[in-house]
Amino acid sequence: MPSQSLETVVAEIAAEMAARPDRGQVATYIPELGRVDPNQFAIAVALPDGSVVCAGDCATFFSIQSVSKVFTLTLALGLAGDRLWNRVGREPSGSRFNSIVQLEHERGIPRNPFINAGAIAITDLILSGHKPREALAEILRFMQFLADDDSVYIDQAVAASEERTxxxxxALxxxxxGFGVIENPVEYVLGVYFHHCAIAMTCRQLAKAGTFLAHLGKNPATGNSVVTAERAKxxxxxxxxxxxxDGSGEFAYRVGLPGKSGVGGGILAVVPGKASVAVWSPGLDASGNSHLGRIALERLTARMGWSIFGAPADMGVG
Amino acid sequence: MPSQSLETVVAEIAAEMAARPDRGQVATYIPELGRVDPNQFAIAVALPDGSVVCAGDCATFFSIQSVSKVFTLTLALGLAGDRLWNRVGREPSGSRFNSIVQLEHERGIPRNPFINAGAIAITDLILSGHKPREALAEILRFMQFLADDDSVYIDQAVAASEERTxxxxxALxxxxxGFGVIENPVEYVLGVYFHHCAIAMTCRQLAKAGTFLAHLGKNPATGNSVVTAERAKxxxxxxxxxxxxDGSGEFAYRVGLPGKSGVGGGILAVVPGKASVAVWSPGLDASGNSHLGRIALERLTARMGWSIFGAPADMGVG
Amino acid sequence: MPSQSLETVVAEIAAEMAARPDRGQVATYIPELGRVDPNQFAIAVALPDGSVVCAGDCATFFSIQSVSKVFTLTLALGLAGDRLWNRVGREPSGSRFNSIVQLEHERGIPRNPFINAGAIAITDLILSGHKPREALAEILRFMQFLADDDSVYIDQAVAASEERTxxxxxALxxxxxGFGVIENPVEYVLGVYFHHCAIAMTCRQLAKAGTFLAHLGKNPATGNSVVTAERAKxxxxxxxxxxxxDGSGEFAYRVGLPGKSGVGGGILAVVPGKASVAVWSPGLDASGNSHLGRIALERLTARMGWSIFGAPADMGVG
Amino acid sequence: MPSQSLETVVAEIAAEMAARPDRGQVATYIPELGRVDPNQFAIAVALPDGSVVCAGDCATFFSIQSVSKVFTLTLALGLAGDRLWNRVGREPSGSRFNSIVQLEHERGIPRNPFINAGAIAITDLILSGHKPREALAEILRFMQFLADDDSVYIDQAVAASEERTxxxxxALxxxxxGFGVIENPVEYVLGVYFHHCAIAMTCRQLAKAGTFLAHLGKNPATGNSVVTAERAKxxxxxxxxxxxxDGSGEFAYRVGLPGKSGVGGGILAVVPGKASVAVWSPGLDASGNSHLGRIALERLTARMGWSIFGAPADMGVG
Incomplete structure (x- = not known):
């Protein structure tokens, strides 16, 4: 049982992170992201009653990048159902986010929806039968709905930066x-993809947006049902x-929670039955995940006794 | 909340499995395993009070094969501590159990302790400074201790069969x-490896042996502490x-529990805070995992509401 | 020593090929190529005196496709010299013509100038500092000069077909x-590449165009010097x-001459000191090389005693 | 036409090589080879009249290592004929000499007889139906016959050194x-393999042994026929x-002759119709080929106008 309140733990972690000299490296392969100040850190824990425990730069908007893939997967499952898995696998790839080797060996079928190739294929599914502008608007509305906040927006400068580079x-x-896995014109699909990766949110908003994953598909505070319990799991x-x-095993080992990182420095993590957590710090580690974000999550789960791989005896999985 | 008792669910599943005509294919690459009758099925759920809920052929001994890797990893961590991770990674490989490709790309360091190469490297660690016979005896005693049953034994015919083939x-x-990752003579290491894979247990024994993983490193019934809570997680x-x-993503997706399969048809699965589950049916699916075993676990977790990825609201992770 | 004259051998081979029912499969991945009649065959042997021994459909224009890569390599070596080899390797790839795996492992440097990736990088070199239209015009003029025939042209329908598909x-x-190996805009490079692959020539023209390679960089008939002797070799x-x-070893083994094939069914082969040979038949074998073209070359070299790997004693390499 | 006699060219090259400070690195992965003095160099050119033009340490015995693979291939083709190619391919691998990756992708069939895996499979063919001692004796007798010299021997210390390491x-x-490509017991096959790689010869002997490859399968001086003309080519x-x-393209590009290198520092090169050349210098380049040996061959072929890819006009391929 944690000896400290969640509020205290969150505040402590933010203070500890602020004091660290090691900040990681801000991503530069998307030039616009390279301009972000690395001395920022935020943590937000969204609870089932609708409250959010925050510390640090929780009201600062940042580019969620690949964290958006969790939400486009959710949206695409709603549109295509389990047919989606004919187009994208669900096995770890053992490779970097942008590897093309596996695609050649498996005839264009991406290993999972969270590597770049898989997320692009998912975007193609969402696009089907729509104009890029419409598909993108739908993704943005979905994020605003989940965050319960219309200020979520798409950062056009970031999107344009990635379109150029x-x-x-x-290539993916x-x-x-070439294998027929993408149905729409490539530039349409990439246009939507680059733009949904450029969604800008605050840590508070991101934590709220992930709440349905922690609570069997529903947001307990609003009563909104997003997906079935089975699908959420x-x-x-x-x-x-x-x-x-290729750092998924490491994250499971150290943090012990489902999570999704983005090259903008954000990570969304899910504590089933308990909370949705967002952390953000722009500096990345060698694997491309937020350096301080990962450390903060490791401390949060250790101090709160939050891990899906073992919980204090009085709070076992149901 | 489950509407049925565990006893009823377990009995039902065993009856359903017995009735299915699809049994999978018994492994034949180890000739001795090819002689096992595919019309067998067992399920055993070990609870924290020391009781075991069983159905089917729960008292039949079978070859645990790769399930032994969970226990040799545990033992090796006890001997070498986290230095172990200098010799073996902990990332999913994205490859088959016996792939050598990744080993070449990563200079002889296996991706994780559960692919064959990794388990062989772990065996080499256990062997260090001992004679093969001694190391093997230590592994066997450890299994007997965890199962609380001295009838656990090594099936010499299976071990000899694998030594021949x-x-x-x-090659691994x-x-x-050749890369210096293995320190002891290859034939010594393989001798111990083939023999610990040939450990024979009943489903009841295997479920009991896994109990410490479900309860933060301790067996609640006996009070024996096996590893720290952190290590168990x-x-x-x-x-x-x-x-x-390369079916790990699929198992997580369908069953939603930590698990380890063996080519003998056994699977050990862990329900943190709740139970240790062993299933056994000799027929395998295309990925080399027990066909009925996987289906049985999928039904068990669905009916009991057991998943680490989301639990009924009143039983959340602590 | 051959017992027959070259004219007789060439005529016989054309007759034998015409009689065969097995024609291979016409390439369909470029739709426009899929419309070519498979019942065509041509062979042309260009001799140092400027004469060409022909049989079959030697005056029919066909799409030379990848055979053009020999000539763009020649042109690019003239422009960039041996600096070219900083951007492209010269080792066999062991892979299919369009594989991307090797590119990832070797950070964007293609293995050689004849796989697609390498030829695209070569095209980028030729393009440097020019407009696509100019670069393409230069390539076409070079082919017309080598073939000594202004009727060589670019088949716009084939180029457009490949641009669409x-x-x-x-991707390549x-x-x-992404690795910085291509300097010009991708669409410019591909535009030139697709168009030079769409060059249409007759077998007679192609054989003449290859003459400089058989004679230490010079065309003996015209006296034109194209490259140095060392470069030709x-x-x-x-x-x-x-x-x-990935059929290069097979071609060396069976035919025993330097050669370059194209998916349009053409093959250019070089008999050093003796002749330049072009064959054409649209049906391909499983490796994507002209089925009858390869067989025809095998027969030609066997009957004429033409192989770089061993020659009758009285005609040894100098 | 060369302006100098072969004798002069050979002597000059030996003098130039002796004067160079860069000697490459002697192989150390076989400990016994690591003891060889790097300041040695030899070149021998065997002519069709039976004479040998030599310079440097031409009478010093060295370990021919992988050069032996040319001769075991020849022997195995004599035993098994073209059935051999069902067990071993003949395409360049694009990989290092000891790569196992390709073997996994192609189900245990080695790409060609000259990578280690392929040569081991060839040794297995030679072994079939014999005891290891007999097979080895046959290989040794074949080398003595080809070299016309009974002093060719097997260096037991080198063989034992490789057996240990x-x-x-x-692994290969x-x-x-495991794929059934090797029929005999692994240790028998490796025993023969390690020993035939440990054959010790002088440069003079090696050049003589390769003579049949330069002259359509026959030794013109003795009249002995070793293989058919087709097989020699x-x-x-x-x-x-x-x-x-993975340096085969480079060797073809720079030297322009068929050749086979060994980690002992020897290279055998074939000038069809003209000569068989052996060079030896123990220091290796980064690709594992003799550093000075390659340079010496490059100079020899340049100065003598010996290349299979283009010859002076008056000495064309027949």
Whole structure:
């Protein structure tokens, strides 16, 4: 049982992170992201009663990047159902986020929805039958609905920056198109993809947006049902095994929660039955995950006794 | 909340499995295993009070094969501590159990302790400074201690069968030896490896042996402490991400528990805070995991509401 | 020593090929190529005196496709000299013509100039500092000069067909662009690439165009010097080791000459000191090389005693 | 036409090589080879009249290592004929000499007879139906016959050294055995393999032994016929495309002759119709080929106008 209140733990962690000299490296491969100040840190824990425990720069908007893939997967499952899994696998890839090797060996079928290739294929599914502008608007509305906040927006400068430099993603999309895995025109799909990766949110908003994953598909505070309980659990399972590319095993080992990171420095983590947690710090570690974000989550789960792999005896899994 | 008692659910599942015509294929690459009758099925759920809920052929001994890797990892962590991770990674491999490709790309360091190469490297660690016979005796005693049953034994016919045919494992071991990852003579290491894979247990014994993983490193019934709480959680994390080779994502998605399968048809699964579950049915699916075993676990977790990825609201993770 | 004259051998081979029912499969991945009649065959042997011994459909224009890569390599060596080899390797790849795996492992540097990725990088070199239209005009003029025939042209329908469907090449080009190996805009490079692959020539023209490679860089009939003797030999060496993708060893083994095939069914082969040979038949074998073309070359070299790997005693290499 | 006599060229090259400070690195992975003095160099050119033009340490015995693979291939083709190619491919691998990756992708079939895996499979063919001692004696007698010199011997210290340290080769052999590609017991096959790699010869002997490859399968001086003309050409073709592992393209590009290198520092090169050349210098370059040996061959072929890819106009291929 934790000896401290959640509020105290969260505040302590924010103070500890602020004091550290090691900040990681801000991503530079998307030039616009390279301009973000690395001396920022935020943590937000959204609870089932609708309250959010925050510390640090919790009201600062940042580019959620690949964290958006959790939400586009959710949206695409709603549109296509389990047919989606004919187009994208759900196994860890053992490879970097942008590897194309596995795609060649498996004839254009991405290993999972969280590597870049998989997320692009998911975007193609969402796009089907719509114009890019419409599909993008739907994704944005979904994020605003989940965060219960209309100020969530798309950072056009970041999207434009990635459109100019996203050669690797263009390679992945064309490669899949060559295998018939992508149905819409490549530039349409990439346009939507680059823009949904450029969604800007605060840590508070992101934590709220993830709440349905912690509570069997529903937001307990609002009563809104987003997905079925079974689907929520399964999305969590994919986050656990595939959410951090070739650092997924490490994240499971150290943090012990389903999580999804983004190159903007954000991480969303899910504590089933308990909380949705967002952390943000722009500096990345060697695997491309937020350096301080990972450390903060490791401390949070250790101090709160939050791990899906073992819980204090009086709070066992049901 | 489950509407049925555990006893009823377990009995129902055993009856359903007995009635199915699809049994999978018994492994034949170890000739001795190919002689096992596929019309067998067992399920055993070990509870924290020391009781075990069983159905089917729960008293029949079977070859645990790769399930033994969970226990050799536990033992090796006790001997070497976290230095172990210098010799073996903890990331999913994205490859089959016996793949050698990753080993070449990563200079002889196996991706995780549950693929064959990793388990062989772990065996080498256990062997250090001992004679093969002594190391093997220590592993066997450990299993008997965990199962609280001295009838656990090593099936010499199975071990001899694998010694005669285990060319792929011999390739893996020599390959690692070439990189200096294996320290002891290859044939010593393989001798111990083949024999601990040939440990024979009943489903009841296996479920009991896994109890410490479900309860933060301790067996609540006996009070025996096996590992620290942190280590127990981390072993569970590795089981979740790596326990079923290139089917690990699928198992997490469908069953939602840390688990480890063996080619003998056994699977050990851990319900943190609640139970340790063993299932056994000799027929395998295309990925080399027990066909009926996986289905049985999927039904068990669905009916009992047991998943680490989301639990009924009143039984959340602590 | 051959017992028959070259004219007789060439005529016989054409007759034998015309009689065969097995024609291979016409390439369909470029839709426009899929419309070519498979019942065509041509062979042309260009001799140092400027004469050409022909049989079959030697005056029919066909799409030379990847055979153009020999000539763009020659042109690029003239422009960049041996600096070219900083951007492209010269080792056989052991992979299919369109594989992207090797590119990822070797950070965007293609293995050789004859796989698609390598030829795209070569095209980028030729393009440097020019407009696509100019670069393309230069390539076409070079082909007309070598063939000594202004009727060589670019088949716009084939180029347009590949532009619509060339997703894999677009993937390769973007992938290299991501590594900085391609300097010009991807669509410019691909535009030139697709168009030079769409060059249409007759077998007679192609054989003449290859003459400089058989005679130490000079066309003996015209006296035109195209490259130095050393460079001619080295281009031949690259053709021998890399000219048929993952079928290069097979071609060397069976035909024993430097050669380059194209998916349009053409093959250019070089008999050093003796002749330049072009064959054409649209049906391909499983490796994507002209089925009858390869057989025809095998017969030609056997009957004429033409092989670089051993020659009748009185005609040894100098 | 060369302006100098062969004798002068050979003597000059030996003098130039003796004067160079860069000697490469002597192989150390076989400990016994690591003791060889790097300040040695030899070159021998065997002519069709039976004479040998030599310079440097031409009478010093060295370990021919992988150069032996040319001769075991020749022997195995004599025993098994073209059935051999069902067990071993003949394409360049694009990989290092000891890579196991390709073996996994292609189910245990080695790419060609000159990478280690392929040579081990060839040794297994030679062994069939014999005792290891007999097979080895046959290989040794074949070398003595070809060299026309009974002093060729097997260096037992080198063989024993490799038996103690050859873990990678043991991995390759077991891996193939697991796929059923190796028929005899692994240790028998490796015993013969390690010993034929340990054959010790002088440069003069090695050049003589390769004479049949330069002259359509016959030794013109003795009149002995070793293989058919077709087979000799085809062995040369495999040497050209596969003889230097992942440096085969480079060797073809720079030297322009079929050749086979060994880690002992020897290289055998074939000038069809003209000569068989052996060079030896123990220091290796980064690709594992003799550093000075390669340079010496490059100078020899340049100065003598010897290249299979283009010859002075008056000495064309027949």
């Amino acid at each position: 996203g050669f690797n993603n263009r 999309a064309n490669f899949m198109k 399964r999305i969590n399972a994919v986050m656990l095994t595939c959410g951090h590319y | 285990g060319f792929n494992n011999r 071991a020599n390959f690692m030896k 981390r072993i569970n994390a590795v089981m979740l991400t790596c326990g079923h080779y | 060339g997703f894999n090449n677009r 080009a973007n992938f290299m662009k 080295r281009i031949n060496a690259v053709m021998l080791t890399c000219g048929h993708y | 050859g873990f990678n080769n043991r 052999a077991n891996f193939m055995k 085809r062995i040369n073709a495999v040497m050209l495309t596969c003889g230097h592992y």
